[in-house]
Amino acid sequence: MADERRVADHLPQGARRRQLLQAAAAWPLAALLPAAAWSQSPAAAPASRLRPRVRPGDADWPSEARWQQLGQQVGGRLQALASPFAACRAASAAAPIAACEQLFQSLKNPYFISDHAALTQTLGWANAWTSSPSAYAVAARETADVVAAVNFARTHRLRLVVKGGGHSYQGTSNAPDSLLVWMRGMREIAMHEAFVPQGCAGRVAPQRAVSIGAGALWAQAYDAVSTQAGGYVQGGGCMTVGVAGLVNSGGFGSFSRRYGLASASLLEAEVVTADGQVRIANTCTQPELFWGLKGGGGGSLGIVTRLTLRVHPLPETFGAVNFTVKAKSAAAFRQLIGLTLDFCHQALLDAHWGEQIRLRRDHTLQVSMVFQGLTRREAQAVWQPFREALAGQPEDFEVDYGALSVITVAAREFWAPTWAKRMLGFMRQDSRPDAPATNVYWSGDEAQAGQVLHGYESAWLPAALLQADRREALGDALFAATRHWPVSLHLNKGLAGASAEVVDAARDTAMNPAVLDAFALAILGAEGPPAYPGVAGREPDEARARRQAQMIDQAMAELRRVLPAHAAYVAESNYFQADWQQAFWGANYARLRAVKRQYDPEGLFFTHHGVGSEDWSADGFSPRV
Structure with missing residues (x-):
């Protein structure tokens, strides 16, 4: 059905070089920063009222000479930005210009977008925000560039924005009249065979790890860690998501029940705080800042420049199960939902799936599962009872298994751009002639590139809802929700059934504790194709967006009836979430606010519904009284 296009899952690096990088490629930052910049505790900041930020045209806006000085300080990497849609707005639907047509074609290539300082992967959210370029951008290549941008923004009271992968549904990767710190150039990756976080010698055992620049995308990380080095790093399912943004938001991958949250794999981070200091945060140094970076949301506590993540052993194979079931009536679909919940409870709440x-609203169930730690034969055996139940009711269910309903692939090649994956349509490549071979993405994620969101909701579903005395009510709620809008159950975005080690590691992050015993994250979303206000023939369909947003609201209202509380995932959530502090972080929010006050007392870092954002107007320019 045309109105049921679902938003796909995602939907972000001293004067003293660290001995820990040892044989890895050197990070050429030390000589550029004074020793004082590497202090280990925040400088005391005098208490002061938050001050309004300035815009172009204001008396306090930096002079051209000041901007030139910043440009010199960052080695010429300061850019004045302009919207690539400006020329399109001057054209008309009857006489579009060729460059405009080419732009909208290119917007379906996520790598084209990520290489453009003035663009974001999502072009906006209807009736909420529109992707708009900053006034200037520092195209950071080293930590010293980030320090210079932070100091300049603080001194001149500028709205500061950080962009890595640029996938934010909430629009946090862009803001008009701001200074953008564009991290795309900081994407170095270095493997370590025996990493010990700084200051942790004798307290933490060495382990295999990888250091990744904050501008890297997960496709590059998987290529370096899995394809090249034969290890596994917990990252995002979508390969064009930024590494830093995903980790800072908590971070789920396809195999989260086995390997845990991406944020729980964080061993150390290099971060520039609001005072312009470069800090090394881990369990031994800056522990509260380190905790806040593990799921507290990107861009609120500082600018992460490098992350070091645990590397796990890579299994021999990964696998997938794909098929669809069409129920032949509404009553049969309700029964199908019940059979699915029974099967989830009996067979899918473990580290394998x-x-x-x-x-879907048309009475269709679509299974798109992955697995690890099982052979193909073992995976087939797990699903056999479900298949038999469906086969026993041919009058109610029509099943399409296809030719590849259960497959396995070598884990080392899972993210590699092999010929077979391209030919079978699983994977696509950056179509630009000079693009690296590693610029790849899953075909199912293509709709995210250049999308305009119409509506979005998420909610963690507690495993208690699968108990015998509550399963029927959950089934009724899911069925009622699908009368309004499709529901996706992301079974990898809940840790019920994970090992005690995985759950304990997640508990030591800033994530909402609701994730610890959730069996799935329910996601309801809708998007339209690339569109932009004021571009003739390419404007967002606002009427359709309002209609779909209302249906999503109605569907989520049905699910809320069985939820003890509404807990949502910050990276995949409603822009208009009313109770966002509680929904995103629960009991952890008070601690996050304390970290914010310690490291950013004047609120330099602002993001929509980020920690401390309640102190500011919606655009982040004016303090609230």
Whole structure:
């Protein structure tokens, strides 16, 4: 059905060089920063009222000479930005210009977008925000560039924005009249065979790890860690998501029940705080800042420049299960939902399984699951009872298994751009002639590139809802929700059934504790194709967006009836979330606010519904009284 296009899952690096990098490629930052910049505790900041930020045209806006000085300080990497849609707005639907047509074609290539300082992967959210370029951008290549941008923004009271992968649904990667710190150039990756966080010698055992620049995308990380080095790093399912943004937001991958949250794999981070200091945060140094960076949301506590993540052993194979079931009546679909919940409870809540089961309004169930730690034969045996139950009711269910309903692939090649994956349509490549071979993305994620969101909701579903005395009510709620809008159950975005080690590691992050015993994250979303206000023939369909947003609201209202509380995932959530502090972080929010006050007392870092954002106007320019 045309109105049921679902938003796909995502939907972000001293004067003293660290001995820990040892044989890895050197990070050429030390000589550029004074020793004082590497202090280990925040400088005391005098208490002061938050001050309004300035815009172009204001008396306090930096002079051209000041901007030139910043440009010199960052080695010429300061850019004045302009919207690439400006020329399109001057054209008309009857006489579009060729460059405009080419732009909209290119917007379906996520790598084209990520290489453009003035663009974001999502072009906006209807009736909420529109992707708009900053006034200037520092195209950071080293930590010293980030320090210079932070100091300049603080001194001149500028709205500061940080962009890595640029996938933010909330629009946090862009803001007009701001200074952008564009991290795309900081994407170095270095493997370590025996990493010990700084200051932790004798307290933390060495382990295999990888250091990744904050501008890297997950496709590059997987290529370096899995394809090249034969290890596994917990990252995002979507390969064009930024590494830093995903980790700072918590971070789920396809195999989260086995390997845990991406944020729980964080061993150390290099971060520039609001005072312009470069800090090394881990469990031994800056522990509260380190905790806040593990799921507290990107861009609120500082600018992460490098992350070091645990590398796990890579299994021999990964696998996938894909098929669809069409129920022949509404009553049969309700029964199908019940059978699915029974099967989830009996067979899928363990470390082997991840990804999605989708429930659609046309009475279709779509299974798109992945697995690890099982052979193909073992995976087939797990699903056999479900298949037999469906086969026993041919009058109610029509099943399409296809030719590749259960497959396995070598884990080392899972993210590699092999010929087979391209030919079968699983994977696509950056179509630009000079693009690296590693610029790849899953075909199912293509709709995210250049999308305009119409509506979005998420909610963690507690495993208690699968107990015998509550399962029927959950089934009723899911069925009622699908009368309004499709529901996707992301079984990898809940840790019920994970090992005690994985759950304990997640508990030591800033994530909402609701994730610890959730069996799935329910996601309801809608998007339109690339569009931009004022471009003739390419404007967002606002009427359709309002209609779909209302249906999503109605569907989520049905699910809320069985939830003890509404807990949502910050990276995949409603822009208009009213109770966002509680929904995103629960009991952890008070601690996050304390970290914010310690490291950013004047509120330099602002993001929509980020920690401390309640102190500011919606655009982040004016303090609230």
